[in-house]
Amino acid sequence: AFPPSGRDEEYHQALLHEPQALEYVKAVRGFDDAHVALGKLGYRKSSDGREWITIPQYLSDSTLSGFKFRVTPWHEDGKRSRFAREAGCPTVLYGAHRLGRATSVTIYEGELDALSGDQLGCPAGVASPAGAKAWTPEWTALLAGVDTIFLAQDAAHDGDEGAEKV
Numbered sequence: 273a274f275p276p277s278g279r280d281e282e283y284h285q286a287l288l289h290e291p292q293a294l295e296y297v298k299a300v301r302g303f304d305d306a307h308v309a310l311g312k313l314g315y316r317k318s319s320d321g322r323e324w325i326t327i328p329q330y331l332s333d334s335t336l337s338g339f340k341f342r343v344t345p346w347h348e349d350g351k352r353s354r355f356a357r358e359a360g361c362p363t364v365l366y367g368a369h370r371l372g373r374a375t376s377v378t379i380y381e382g383e384l385d386a387l388s389g390d391q392l393g394c395p396a397g398v399a400s401p402a403g404a405k406a407w408t409p410e411w412t413a414l415l416a417g418v419d420t421i422f423l424a425q426d427a428a429h430d431g432d433e434g435a436e437k438v
Contacts, residue, residue, distance in 0.1 A: 273360050280328040280336050283314025290315045311387040322347040327383045329401055330369040337364050340401045365411040367398035377415055378422040
């Protein structure tokens with residue numbers, strides 16, 4: 273089941289009005305206003321009081337399909353995961369909706385890495401919201417017309433395995 277249309281904008285507007293979370297996204301993560309908007313990064317507070325940066329996920333036709341959540345650093349407790357995904361939503365290739373007719377693509381390990389790459393001027397960026405090792409044949413098909421693929425995985429065991437899978 274997909275989230276209600278407009279929820280990405282709702283969360284995005286919440287981020288713009290939440291000073292501490294916006295400061296984290298801009299000063300700590302380094303995103304400029306244009307890329308906060310391009311990624312439609314957002315903010316939400318869950319029922320348990322934890323605060324999250326929201327990262328919307330879209331199908332290749334730009335339909336909102338779900339969210340990945342990254343807990344804010346001031347709510348990290350070392351016991352629970354820093355990341356969560358919206359239950360019941362499909363796992364889609366992050367950034368596929370912005371590929372268009374790209375001839376070069378960079379495959380990143382995470383969504384925020386892909387958005388950072390875009391800000392730095394790297395070729396169109398995509399990422400698996402389910403981690404480095406979660407590449408699917410459907411995502412390979414989305415890259416059928418691409419001439420050059422760059423891999424930008426983390427320098428760790430999972431990143432190495434993810435690069436091999438791609």
